[in-house]
Amino acid sequence: MPGQTLRTDMWRNGxxxxxxxxxxxxxxxxITGAYIDLLDIKMQIPRANACSGKENIQSDAIFAAIGEQVKLNPDQAxxxxxxxxxNITIDGKPISEWTLDLxxxxxxxxxPKSGKADATLTVEDKDMVKIALGKLNPQVAFMRGKLKITGNILLTQKLKTLMETNKAKL
Incomplete structure (x- = not known):
């Protein structure tokens, strides 16, 4: 009936x-018993260098990829x-900091090497990976408290195009 809310539950099996x-x-x-068959699955989460001796910070690879994109497209940045x-955290504890000086x-x-940040974003390592891969909408993450932003929050909207360019590269 019009006006009723539908809930869709999904799970993967192969x-x-x-x-x-x-x-x-x-x-x-x-709807019950429905499924979709995927022809080719390529699910990779970027990994930081596991040999570094430090905790495996998955988002380090994302920032490295963003850095490469900024070098390739400095005008866009x-x-x-x-x-x-x-500020990247694991279980709420700060573990890493990255600066995007665009x-x-x-x-x-x-x-930041010079001046201060226009906006500071605090996010769990795993959530940063999900955001970068397009599996977690940054606005939803913010509304749920998974992404905390201080400073000029409106500037973060400009990051969308940069992140979307990177999603294709990840």
Whole structure:
């Protein structure tokens, strides 16, 4: 009926995605036994160098990829014209910091070299990976408290094009 809310649950079994849809209000199933077969699955999560002796910080590989994109497309990065500091955490404990200095077209580990960040983003390592791969919408992450932003929050909207370019590369 119009106005009722549908809930779709999905789970993966090999190359098959099963799903079932039911009414939220009553729990009555609307679609059952449905599935989609995937022809080719390429699911890779970038990994940091496991031989570094430090905890495996998955998002380090993402920032390295962003750094490469900034080097290849400095004009696109400079259009953002802002400095972002990412505080990466695991289980709520700070483990890494990355600066995206898109005023000067550089990405590096640590705090900004000159001046201060226009916006500081704090996010769990695993959530940063999900955001970069397009599996977690940054706005949803922010609303759920998984992504905390201080400073000029509106500037973070400019990161969308940079992240979308990287998603294809990851």
């Amino acid at each position: 190359n098959r995605i099963h799903f079932q849809t039911s009414l939220m209000e009553t729990g009555v199933p609307v 400079k259009k953002v014209n802002a400095i972002f500091l990412y 005023k000067n077209g550089e990405v590096h580990k640590g705090k």
